[in-house]
Amino acid sequence: MQGKIPATVITGFLGAGKTTMIRNLLQNADGRKIALIINEFGDLGVDGEVLKGCGIETCAEEDIVELNNGCICCTVADDFIPTMTKLLERESRPDHIVIETSGLALPQPLVAAFNWPGIKTHVTVDGVVTVVDAAAVAEGRFADDHAKLDAQRRADGALDHESPLEELFEDQIRAADMVVLNKADLIDAARLDSVRGDVAGQTDRPLKIIHATHGRLPAEVLLGLNSATEGQIALRKSHHEMEHENGEDHHHDHDEFESFVASAGAVGDPKRFTEELKQIIATHDVLRLKGFCDVPGKPMRLVVQAVGQRIETYFDRPWANGEQRATRLVVIGLHDIDQAAIEEAIGRAAASAEP
């Protein structure tokens, strides 16, 4: 009988650099046949599209499975298990499975699913790799404003937990076998060291912490951790699991976050559009924005990627024959984000960005 297939779970908050790291991994797979399962928060399937659009030879479309029915941690039984079962039934067995969770996922339930009878005998979790946006941590993006939270708690007795951002950050690190402090190019060595200290302080376990820029790490570093994490995950409990055990009723369904797709007309001047998007992101506290734009006169589609105030744009591939050219952007924010105002502002920004 063949040995178990190793599976690496790649997790980390929205925009930390998971897809970028996987793209680099596929480019440097050294002949390994890698199957990818991608889960994303938001209806557009941007990550799968970006990976398929990157033209890497080793990354055939049939090797990428997208799960876009919500967060993988909430749809384990309905989505993940059947997908995994199908993957295992395939004639050509992958050498390695890589799973990208959504930026809002708690890795714990997903890793625990590897203990399910039909899965356990065929696959093992090689490791949970948590990608951290080191620049965002250094800017204090995940740190609670404790004074503000205390005031909110006094006003609302039902508010019994930390901010959703800090909680997720901690849970994703607690689940990790290895943490990648990504975006090292954006901060100096002293701040990187301080982020390393913050991350190490999240758990009593000795944690392997490395840093990277654009997730560029050799495949041998990311794969082959041999952790068999499914056997240890019960000891790496998330806030949600601990609150549940304490009898607290804190339902985990990501209702602290909201995502929607904003559609707009063609964008004549991408540079100006990007400047306007920066304003919109700042005004409305948008956590993540990504998607594609139709730029008249250009045969290629324009990818837009925004994490906080940092926006990147590039043309990735020609619009396909029969594919409708369109501007569509996934917007993710906290639950009280003003969808109507943002949709309207993005529409206006596209219209005003005339060539």
Ligand SMILES: Nc1nc2c(ncn2[C@@H]2O[C@H](COP(=O)(O)OP(=O)(O)OP(=O)(O)O)[C@@H](O)[C@H]2O)c(=O)[nH]1
């Ligand atoms: N400067 C810098 N930018 C980076 C680095 N890694 C990723 N990025 C950029 O950060 C943005 C988000 O990267 P992704 O790889 O899409 O992040 P992700 O974690 O997959 O995002 P979600 O799937 O939405 O959670 C993109 O614009 C990347 O080009 C890095 O090391 N340095």
